[in-house]
Amino acid sequence: MDGDRVIGGYTLRRLLGRGGMGEVYLAATPTGGLAAVKLIHPALARDPAFRRRFEREVAAARLVARFCTAPVLDAGLDGDVAYLVTEYVKGPDLAQAVNEQGPLAGGNLEALAVGIATALSAIHGAGVIHRDLKPSNVLLSPLGPRVIDFGIAQLVEHDSPVSQALLGTPAFMAPEQVRGEPVTPAADVFAWGGLIAYAGTGRLPFGSGAAGTVLYRIVHDAPRLDGLDDGVRGVVERALAKDVLARPTAAELLAELVGGTRLAAASEVVERTWTGNLTPAPLRTGGPADGAGAPPGRARRRRKRWPWAVAGSGALVLAVAAAATLPGLNAPSRPYEAGFARSWAVGASDAGTARLDGAGYELTVRPGWRLWKSAPVQEPEHGVIVSGRATLEEGSGEYGVWCHGSAGSGERYEFGVSGAGAVSIVKRRTGTQGKALYGPAKVPRTAANRIVAECVRNGSAVTLRMWVNENLVAEVSDADAPYGPGEAGVHAASGPTEQARVRFESFAVRPATGT
Known part of the structure; x- marks a missing residue:
């Protein structure tokens, strides 16, 4: 297949699989993200009765809440081709x-x-x-x-x-x-x-x-x-x-x-x-620094490891309740999970102020400035997943998490969401203009956003992935003097004319592999 084939504005990259309804491709979205595009067999797509059912059933499927599903993002007819676009889910079936x-x-x-x-x-x-x-x-x-x-x-x-x-x-x-x-x-x-x-x-x-x-x-x-x-x-x-x-x-x-x-x-x-570390069960018989930037039942096989991330501290009570209901439902070990109460920097700087706010952590950023804070923990050596949930409570800036950072040099990969619903991945270093590796691209606007970032060394490059509210929105690589493991944390930036205030409800750092 021609790698430049475009269906409904989606550029098909590679075949993911075939089924009774048609073929599924990994595709680039018009905004540069990733999606899974299912192309319906032409023989079906040309049937007027099928087209009516297609429109009706897709409309119903788009009403399904996104919880633990790969949501339907788009659908349509491109000539004789009916296509269905869903979130791209990286991982095995x-x-x-x-x-x-x-x-x-x-x-x-x-x-x-x-x-x-x-x-x-x-x-x-x-x-x-x-x-x-x-x-x-x-x-x-x-x-x-x-x-x-x-x-x-x-x-x-x-x-x-x-x-x-x-x-x-x-x-x-x-x-x-x-x-x-x-x-x-x-x-x-x-x-x-x-x-x-x-x-x-x-x-x-x-x-x-x-x-x-x-x-x-x-x-x-x-x-x-x-x-x-x-x-x-x-x-x-x-x-x-x-x-x-x-x-x-x-x-x-x-x-x-x-x-x-x-x-x-x-x-x-x-x-x-969910640890994502799918270890085979036994065979059964029978069967903390502050940074302020300048303005702007089978035989055992070799085990594979799947990256994993966790919810914020707000899920703790639910996890305990689940464990009481289901024997053995225990959370995995936690290299680090923030309650923010200890060792996070507080106080004022040129860029703004940081303070504890109950169980959360609040950053107030002066107009035209960027404020970033380090978690009191070092990243694991072989790759990291950083997650945080936050709300922009005042102003029109952006906020998110960062990884592979250094308080001394100001190096870091920032994963941000703006109040207008734009996401981006930016490579930063103090005293230099940030380099956009992805975006800005639009995502649905919500009052609070859960941002998950993955930074993993891949040969001579670092692979960066970003999820917003459980949806994979970006996957890019940086091979230009990529940053290595260091610190991770949270950040916020204001617009040019008014301050921004962001409240982080949770923050966690996890290894990206089972190492």
């Missing part, structure tokens, strides 16, 4: 992870269960049914699991020669789907049970073999759950009930797993408990 590393266990399995239940609650809350929840539709991002392709299976319904009974993947279909009965959200709950059983044991709960044999077992036989962790086995059994009415709803799944908390808070629980 669940099938790949289980195949290469074996079953999940402990906190990762339980975080997976919570994450997919959170996604289903958001999907069903928008009136959408996934209909094809399976391992390849669950991507394991650095921030936790993300469900993709929700609502898309319905596009080949109705007037298509494909029957309702064949929509979905046989191993994860519900009994009512097998019988060709109307599909409700309960079918997604059944698929959730099958997914968690598969993730925790490495086996399909109704076995493998010919599709007809598997479908018969789904309707008539009990699932095989031996070896599944006790912390999730009971709720998985209820989700796999043959009777639709006996299954919990997605919201009830979530309530049982984490005590009925809000979706946003449940999403933070997932991020906090």
